[in-house]
Amino acid sequence: xxxxxxxxxxxxxxxxxxxxxxxxxxxxxxxxxxxxxxxxxxxxxxxxxxxxxxxxxxxxxxxxxxx
Amino acid sequence: xxxxxxxxxxxxxxxxxxxxxxxxxxxxxxxxxxxxxxxxxxxxxxxxxxxxxxxxxxxxxxxxxxxxxxxxxxxxxxxxxxxxxxxxxxxxxxxxxxxxxxxxxxxxxxxxxxxxxxxxxxxxxxxxxxxxxxxxxxxxxxxxxxxxxxxxxxxxxxxxxxxxxxxxxxxxxxxxxxxxxxxxxxxxxxxxxxxxxxxxxxxxxxxxxxxxxxxxxxxxxxxxxxxxxxxxxxxxxxxxxxxxxxxxxxxxxxxxxxxxxxxxxxxxxxxxxxxxxxxxxxxxxxxxxxxxxxxxxxxxxxxxxxxxxxxxxxxxxxxxxxxxxxxxxxxxxxxxxxxxxxxxxxxxxxxxxxxxxxxxxxxxxxxxxxxxxxxxxxxxx
Ligand SMILES: [Cu+2]
Numbered sequence: 479x480x481x482x483x484x485x486x487x488x489x490x491x492x493x494x495x496x497x498x499x500x501x502x503x504x505x506x507x508x509x510x511x512x513x514x515x516x517x518x519x520x521x522x523x524x525x526x527x528x529x530x531x532x533x534x535x536x537x538x539x540x541x542x543x544x545x
Numbered sequence: 546x547x548x549x550x551x552x553x554x555x556x557x558x559x560x561x562x563x564x565x566x567x568x569x570x571x572x573x574x575x576x577x578x579x580x581x582x583x584x585x586x587x588x589x590x591x592x593x594x595x596x597x598x599x600x601x602x603x604x605x606x607x608x609x610x611x612x613x614x615x616x617x618x619x620x621x622x623x624x625x626x627x628x629x630x631x632x633x634x635x636x637x638x639x640x641x642x643x644x645x646x647x648x649x650x651x652x653x654x655x656x657x658x659x660x661x662x663x664x665x666x667x668x669x670x671x672x673x674x675x676x677x678x679x680x681x682x683x684x685x686x687x688x689x690x691x692x693x694x695x696x697x698x699x700x701x702x703x704x705x706x707x708x709x710x711x712x713x714x715x716x717x718x719x720x721x722x723x724x725x726x727x728x729x730x731x732x733x734x735x736x737x738x739x740x741x742x743x744x745x746x747x748x749x750x751x752x753x754x755x756x757x758x759x760x761x762x763x764x765x766x767x768x769x770x771x772x773x774x775x776x777x778x779x780x781x782x783x784x785x786x787x788x789x790x791x792x793x794x795x796x797x798x799x800x801x802x803x804x805x806x807x808x809x810x811x812x813x814x815x816x817x818x819x820x821x822x823x824x825x826x827x828x829x830x831x832x833x834x835x836x837x838x839x840x841x842x843x844x845x846x847x848x849x850x851x852x853x854x855x856x857x858x859x860x861x862x863x864x865x866x867x868x869x870x871x872x873x874x875x876x877x878x879x880x881x882x883x884x885x886x887x888x889x890x891x892x893x894x895x896x897x898x899x900x901x902x903x904x905x906x907x908x909x910x911x912x913x914x915x916x917x918x919x920x921x922x923x924x925x926x
Contacts, residue, residue: 499637501630543656 482511492520496528576741579763579788583744585654593647600643658744661758664726666719672729672736672749672771674876675778675835678883679717682728686801689883690715691831692781696839699781710780711768714831716787720794721761729755732878734776740769740784748773761788776876778835812886812910818894821907825895828888833896836876841900848876852900861897861908868893869916886914 483491491508494500508517577587615621669680673689680687693714697703706712719725729738731749738757739746747757761767769784789797830839833851837843841852851857856864868889871879880889890910897904 497634497637499630499633502628539652540656543653544660 481507483508483516488512488516488520489524492517492524495521496524578742578744579761579765579767580743580759581762582654582658582759583742585657586744589650589654592650596643596647658757661726661756664724664758666723666725667728668717668719668725669728669730670738670749672731672733672738672775672782673878673883674733674776675771675782677717677738677782677784678732681798684798684802686798686805688715688801690717690785692778692783694781696830696834708768711770711783711785713783713785716766716785718787718789718794718797719761720791721764721788723791724758724760727757727759729757733876735773736771736775736782737773738769738784739772740767740786742767742769743786746772761786764788764790781835808885808887809914812890812914816887816890816907816910818898818905818907821891821894822898823891824888825891825893826899828884828892829895829899832880832884832888833892841896841902851896852902854902857896858902858904861893861906864893864897865889865908865913865916869913881917886910886917889913889917 487504487507491500491504491512494504575587575590577584667682669678669682669687671678671680676689676691678687678689690713692710693712694706694708694710695703698705698709727738727745727747729747729749730753731751733751735751736749737746738749743759743761745757745759747755749755765788767786767788769786771779771782771784773779775782829837836848837851838848841850843850843852856867867877869879869881871877880892884892887910890908890913893908893913894906896902897906897908
């Protein structure tokens with residue numbers, strides 16, 4: 479029962495929550511063996527990355543648009 | 546079965562194509578407009594419209610086909626399952642891909658719309674309750690543009706003309722083939738300056754300056770409206786743009802400046818009470834009657850009656866003061882920048898001598914002109 483989610487699995491779970499779809503199997507694993515603080519920390523990190531990528535995307539679009 | 550689907554989709558498409566042509570005839574679609582930007586907005590609108598049509602055909606096609614094919618009389622049995630990650634992923638990815646695909650051309654158009662750099666002509670547009678003021682910033686020219694539809698048409702006492710509620714006393718005259726930047730703001734509440742043919746619709750917000758721009762290809766008259774509910778006469782403050790050739794525009798500028806000078810000269814001569822009353826009535830109906838009503842009786846609780854008003858019948862200095870400087874915090878605006886000295890003198894004279902008010906004295910344009918001299922714009926917020 480020490481089927482703890484690895485760092486990689488935690489990351490994938492966070493990304494699935496961003497996407498909005500997660501399999502029941504992974505959800506059960508996360509809720510049974512995971513620690514909330516791991517998900518929160520990786521979640522915050524991913525949210526920051528998301529914002530940065532949006533900013534970069536907008537910059538890039540503006541350069542392409544010639545503004 | 547495949548053939549059924551194809552005929553279904555085919556006839557559906559035929560129907561929508563037909564209604565699109567019919568729609569053009571009824572003019573219920575967006576206008577393609579007369580500028581580059583308005584045409585790309587129109588194209589974007591049509592692209593997204595057809596994407597929506599295609600999605601609807603696919604989704605409803607599958608749905609109706611499933612309902613028909615798996616009907617109870619054929620012994621269809623529901624397949625009960627709780628979740629399916631693969632299906633959920635697919636139905637999330639497809640809309641995401643469609644949205645991103647639509648965002649690409651939309652972003653291109655937005656970038657174009659927001660690029661107001663390198664304009665050749667700057668015009669400040671200021672919303673007032675309920676009229677627009679236009680300032681040609683580099684040409685020392687400004688004026689108000691008021692609704693010119695006769696009151697009898699509004700109250701159904703006369704037949705309505707073609708441009709009912711879309712006509713003004715002074716057009717916003719602009720040159721064609723020139724990049725014009727509009728700087729939008731407001732003197733009182735939030736308005737929105739909207740001209741469909743230019744695909745320009747921008748909020749005019751007190752204390753803020755918004756930017757919009759246009760390059761008009763074709764000479765012509767383009768009409769629009771205030772698009773942000775702004776009080777009692779929100780529907781009575783249209784926008785009328787007249788696009789003319791560059792030469793005509795220069796000529797118009799010269800004429801407008803000359804007119805301003807002759808108005809200033811007119812203030813210098815002596816006006817009789819009758820002349821002032823005549824002009825005063827016109828000014829009153831144009832600039833004051835929306836609130837104080839044509840009969841001077843006002844709207845109890847909102848706009849005071851001027852008929853029998855202690856101010857209109859009292860000390861002339863107090864009367865002049867409220868008309869020139871307004872009363873801050875109320876709908877009573879400062880008219881010192883909105884009307885010429887002659888118009889101000891005329892309207893004040895009119896108020897003191899109309900509807901049974903009968904002081905019999907005239908306020909002279911020279912007197913007002915002297916009051917206007919020392920400070921300009923002091924009463925503006
Ligand atoms: Cu308005």
